[in-house]
Amino acid sequence: MRRLRGLVADTRPLSNEHFRRLWLANIITVVGAQLTVVAVPAQIYADTGSSAYVGLTGLFGLVPLVVFGLWGGALADVFDRRTMLIITTSGLIGTSALFWLQAAAGNSNVWLLLGLFSVQQAFFAVNQPTRSAILPKLLTPELLPAANSLNMTIFQAGAIGGPLVAGVLIPVLGFEWLYLIDTITLFATLSAVVRLPRLPVEDAAKGTPGLRSVIEGFTYLRGHPVLMMSFVVDLIAMVFGMPRALFPEIAHLSFGGPDEGGLVFALLFAAIPAGAVIGGVFSGWVSRVDAQGRAVIICILVWGFAMVGFGLAVGLASHWQTAALVVALLMLVIGGAADMASAAFRTSMLQSAADDSVRGRLQGIFIVVVAGGPRIADVVHGASAAMVGTAAAAAGGGVLVVIGTTIAAIAVPSFIRYRITRTPTISG
Structure with missing residues (x-):
């Protein structure tokens, strides 16, 4: 039993009332957010029938x-971070309400949809660095890896439920209901x-931050x-290895689903998050x-x-469709579990190493890399x-990930040799 407790997720951060409240709210919010993540490319593909247009997202x-x-x-290094989060x-x-309005009005203009998506991403881009930057103010350093694992597990769990619900509901209710659920949650x-x-x-800087303040964040990171x-290898992994625009x-x-969604579409979108949730549930080892x-x-x-395995399975779908689908989904699940562990290490390293006066800027760079890579x-x-x-x-992208990561590890050996130094616990 003790060994099992060492494997499952560490829930100690939930003893902090503010973190607990945010975490519980995420359980409600994240499913709705993932409905929009699925609905936008699905609506674009339904309107255009083109993966190239979907890729424009x-x-x-x-x-x-x-x-x-x-x-x-x-901005998060100057202004009160609570105020920033409210705004x-x-x-x-x-923006979620506007997504609902355009769908309810029967919009088929792909450029309007992409424009709304850009506005939404702008708010998201300010919100996420601020949200990450507050964690070290709420929790002690030793609880950060556990807190990040808990947050990512909830996010990925929503990324499973969202696509599954979306794949079923889109053909029945249409896109507007998915956007409305996101707005309410x-x-x-x-x-x-x-x-x-x-x-x-x-030690916040005075005045409104501009380009100089951003450059100072890069200088600190250098x-x-x-x-x-840690940013470079994540970019390699995501830019070359994230095939979601192909789903x-x-x-x-490849698998005979309807062009506006369906079960296979939902399973493909849910498989990587499913692997991440499995990795998160059994993330107790990460802190050791x-x-x-x-x-x-x-x-x-x-x-x-x-x-690589996912791409090969898709290539075999014309001969063994059911078996190919099972293998493709399994490969995505394995990839999701690996990505979960990688993200837990990288996020905690950044949060614990940065001074509070630059933490927002470094989290801004982090979110650009983590969320920007998949968009590229x-x-x-x-x-x-x-x-x-x-x-x-898909398969070629996986090969490039393996080659690029190997080259990066050889080029900067200090990264692969990096180890954390633990502070001995004093009892009594």
């Missing part, structure tokens, strides 16, 4: 993510944010090569790993090989699939 999401992620991180959460509620997070205490920044490399076409053409650099490299290599992948995979097909695009 990567471009339209990336630009505001980069601009407002970096600037938002700088940005309200903005997310507003976001009020749970707003309630939790409003009840936070004031969260001023220690002096920490281990953290810099609508794979579900429709000292060689974190090596662990990140191993996790990303597993992710790359899993995406959407563009890359959408364009690649148009040239070589979905199977080759």
Whole structure:
């Protein structure tokens, strides 16, 4: 029994009332958010029948993510972070309501949909660095890995439920209901944010932050090569290895699903988060790993090989459709578990190493890398699939992940040698 407790997730952070309130609100909010994540590309594909247009969500999401992620991180190092969270959460509620309105009005203009998606991503890009930056103010350093694992587990659990519900409901109710659910559930997070205490920044800079403040964040990061490399290898993993823009076409053409969604479409979207949830539930071992650099490299290599397997399975779907689907989903699950562990290590390293006065900016860079990589992948995979097909695009991306990660580990050996130094516990 003691050994089992050491494997399952550490729930000690939930003893903090503010973290607990935010975490419980996430349980409600994240499913609705994932409904929108699924509904936007599904609506685009239903309107256009093109994976290339679906891939454009990567471009339209990336630009505001980069601009407002970096600037938002700088804002989070100046203004009270509770106030920032109230403003940005309200903005997310507003954009979700606009998604509902356009769908209810029967909009088929893909550019309007992409424009709304850009606005939503701008609010998200400011919200997330601020939200991550407050954790070290609420929790002690030794609880950060557990807190990050709990947060990611809930997020990924919603990413399972969202696609499953969306795949079933889209053909029945239409897109507008998914957007409306997202709008309503976001009020749970707003309630939790409003009840936070004031969260001023220690040694905050004066005035409105601009380009100079953003550059200072990069300068700080440049002096920490281990953290810099954690961003580089994650970009390699996501840009080359995230095939989600291909899921609508794979579900429709390779596995015979309807072009507007369906069960296979939902399963493909849910498989990676399912693996991440499994990894999160059994994440107790993460806090006991000292060689974190090596662990990140191993996790990303597993992710790359899993995406190779996924692409090969899709390629065999025309001959053994059912078996190919099972193998494809299994590969995505394995990849999701590996990505979960990698993210837990990288997030905790960043939060514990940064000074409070630059924590928002570093979290801004972090969110640009973590969320921006998959959006670049959407563009890359959408364009690649148009040239070589979905199977080759997915498998080839996995091969590039393995090659790129190996080169990065060899080029910067200090990263793979990085180990944490534990502070001895004093009793009595």
